[in-house]
Amino acid sequence: MPPSSPSDDAERGSAVIEFTFLSLLLMVPVVYFIITIGQLQGGSFAVVGAADQAAKVYVAQPDAASGRAAAEQAVQLALADYGQPAENASLETSCVPADCTAAGSAVTVTVRLTVPLPFVPFSDTLRLDAGRLSASATQIVGRFR
Numbered sequence: 001m002p003p004s005s006p007s008d009d010a011e012r013g014s015a016v017i018e019f020t021f022l023s024l025l026l027m028v029p030v031v032y033f034i035i036t037i038g039q040l041q042g043g044s045f046a047v048v049g050a051a052d053q054a055a056k057v058y059v060a061q062p063d064a065a066s067g068r069a070a071a072e073q074a075v076q077l078a079l080a081d082y083g084q085p086a087e088n089a090s091l092e093t094s095c096v097p098a099d100c101t102a103a104g105s106a107v108t109v110t111v112r113l114t115v116p117l118p119f120v121p122f123s124d125t126l127r128l129d130a131g132r133l134s135a136s137a138t139q140i141v142g143r144f145r
Contacts, residue, residue: 035118036130043115046082047089047135050075054091055109055137064100067107068093075111088114103143110136 054071061067071093076086092110093100100107112134120128 032118039115039118040131040133042082043084043113043131043133044135046079046084047111047113047133048137049082050078050089050113051109051111051135051137053078054111055107055139058093058100058107058109059139059141062101067100071109079113084113084115088116101141103141105141106138107141108136108138110134 053074057070057074058067061070072091075089075091079086079089090112092112094108094110096106096108099105112132114132115130117128117130120126
């Protein structure tokens with residue numbers, strides 16, 4: 001075995017350090033990207049479920065005011081099921097024709113959700129969002145309730 005030179009001794013163990021540094025440098029953004037995509041996917045499931053449930057409970061109510069209240073409660077519950085904060089969501093309803101309680105009216109509920117970037121402090125003041133999602137659902141008011 002040939003004798004080792006002083007420069008070989010100085011380099012010993014640096015491959016492990018370089019591998020660790022490079023893997024952290026590459027893996028942290030990849031893991032963050034995967035977490036962000038998961039948040040967006042969860043948010044998209046949440047808005048679709050929230051819009052669908054809100055439209056269903058809206059048409060089951062006897063008047064427009066209680067329909068709106070029931071729809072808001074359904075949206076909050078659906079968003080909570082998916083771990084999304086309700087304060088990041090908004091709810092819009094529209095009816096064709098204008099009377100939302102008339103039999104045969106089509107009630108459309110649109111839920112919009114802003115998904116913040118995960119693990120970002122001060123995201124409220126900086127307005128850093130991963131995305132804005134929306135979903136709509138339409139239900140027909142039945143003749144018999």
